[in-house]
Amino acid sequence: MRYRPELDLAIRNLSLSTRRFEKIGIVGRTGAGKSSLTYALMRMVEPASGYIRIDGVDISTVDLQDLRTQISVIPQDPVLFEGTIRDNLDPAHEYSDEQVWSAIHAGQLSHLLDTPTEVFVSEDIADEDTFDDDDLDDDFQKGPWIEGVGLNKWVDYGGSNFSIGQRQLISLCRALLWRRKIVILDEATASMDAKTDGIMQDVIRREFEECTVLTIAHRLNTVMDSDRIIVMDQGQVVEFDTPQNLLLNSASHFSQLVRSKAT
Template sequence: MRYRPELDLVLKGLSFSARGGEKIGIVGRTGAGKSSITYALMRLVEPANGQIRIDGVDISTIGYRDLRSRIAIIPQDPALFRGTIRDNLDPANEYTDDEVWAAIRAGQISNLLDTPTEKYVKPLDGKNSDKGLWIEGVGLNKWVKHNGINFSVGQKQLISLCRALLWRRKIVILDEATANVDSKTDQIMQGVIRREFKECTVLTIAHRLGTVMESDRILVMDHGQMAEFNTPEKLLADRNSHFSQLVESMNFSHSN
């Protein structure tokens, strides 16, 4: 795969398979091609050659909506839009309030919805703005400002996680999802993912190597190619493996 016809390939000869329900960690240094796998899976960039098959179906033969409606992605920068929490979790209004609340409880953000976003302040110019009486709503009616600016990065990630819980897709991609959150939020997210996504195939593109140590297998990327693909235990047992060297370099940088 390449991003433009005149550019070099960012994925080269990459071939691997994931079993249904398997948890795959994807690691590698900056520019190794980790996030390019997400672009390829979502068909944000079409492949220059080769195929991606899901349950035997070549994804290039189906529509974008059919493909993307079956994959949940939790990106590094979660997307929230102006509206209520319910609007953000269920924009197509496909689920009942009970189902939405079940996802909220599973994602551990119930306490986040207990208080209003802010008190009503009438705009001095009288023009439309984010402010209004409805902002005092709580629960499913709690208001989300444009780009979710009234929530912290960690809170936005948890809301994004609840969206994935509600949609119950069979494939979940975590693209550096915990790179910008604090360690407490990271722990909450990892716990929810372990409990709630047991039946899902989860691809975790990792910034913090600790987030993939419990994966079934780890795919190590290097210059757009697969360098290694094995269990964490087997990769760590080889002191010369790419993965062991990544872990050692991380530990060294943290100690300094």
Template sequence: MLTGTKKVSNAGHNLKQELPLLSKYFVYTGLPREAPTTIEESQPLQSWPTDGTVEFRNYSMRYRENLDTVLNDISFSVGCKEKVGIVGRTAAGKSSLTYALLRLIEPAGGSIFIDGVDISTIGLQELRSKISIIPQDPALFAGTIRENLDPLNKFTDDEIWVAIRKGHIEDLVDKPTQTCDIDDDKSGPWVEGTGLDKWVEDDGKNFSVGQRQLVSLCRALLWERKILVLDEATANIDTKTDQIMQRVIREEFKGCTILTIAHRLRTVMDSDRILVMDQGRVAEFDTPVNLLAQNSLFKNLVESMEFNEKVQAISS
């Protein structure tokens, strides 16, 4: 039965009444299905990936059929435990690499390999459960801190507290807060509580942007996956929170492969290599030192950033 419609009857006159509603329903749901979550005959080993190597081979992607490709014949590889910063101007294709890696969109050509396994041959659950991502706007759900960090209830309280302390949010969860206006009927648990029972409103509305990012970082610490993707994770947070995140990432994710899509170029200056995207293609891929030593796109981006900062300083 479709929500918001009458039950479809076998009678002709009732069916005629239902057809416009059914047509509208299918317009909104007529999207291609995602690939299977699990493919029994091609499940990787439970320990996969052990190294976290990532390789794009002649990869192309478009957001919809009949549209131009947004990634064009991309080829590059990221080694075990390597830290790669991904930069480029707006619409260069940076975030599209994340969509490709998580198979939110299927390729128009080419392949992506993680530890030598073609990710198109395995189920989406097997793939996505092995990658941690901290996006620009992290998803928090109505529930407790514990439920947000461990929605599948896989970890002990002690393990969760270890992640909380490593992520520097123990003060946040230990103290009751009332950081936003609420209706009378939403008093109590909507913004109160301490410890693992501290309440999180839908979308984390009772936390600041920086606090939501730190909670998202604690998730990644708890899950301990071999590949971490930071997709403009520090674009909207204050400098102090940015510094906390950068320190935690350096200290606690040493054994991970990290792909950082950067808004603030300073956050990727200590990367092993920098991948510069331009118009959906790999324009440059080298160490920061080598790129800054030549007339590169990366050097131009850095100089443009420094110029804008000087202008803002003068204006203020």
């Protein structure tokens, strides 16, 4: 896989397979090619040669939209849209309120939705002649400002009224709602404090038991309970084994990464 024809391969000589519902950690130094795996799986960049198969089907033969509806990505800096929490979790309004709340509770996000957010409504909209109370949900109050709580909690453009860690929890709840067969965490906890990181790891272990989970991480403790770990270097997989086996080999790349983080 290469990003432009004139560039060197970003990933090369890669051959591996994962088991059903396996939890895979992906580590390596900056520029090793970890995130390139995500781009390849999502077909954001097509392979220069070879193929990727999901459930035995070559993904190059699958409609792009159909492919991406099988994969949830929780990135380091999630994209949130201006609107309500509900709009962000379920943009197409495919799920019931009960299903959305179930995902919110599973992702331990409900405490963030208790505090009202104030949203300015322009005077022409708030005018009694043009503004119908029926247009408002029960959680809203009419006036020049509308206070939103619960599913109506307001999200500013880009999620600027939430911290990075909170935005990642919202992205996690989105993945919990969608329940896709593959979940990719691309440095999802890199900007989190240790407490929020721990919350996310607990949720992932509990709620994604029946998903294949790929966790790309700089924090090695994030992947220590993975079933197996991929170690990448210069676009190649140099090791692929259980964390226990990799740590037992003091000469392994993974052991060297662990020691370098400890110093």
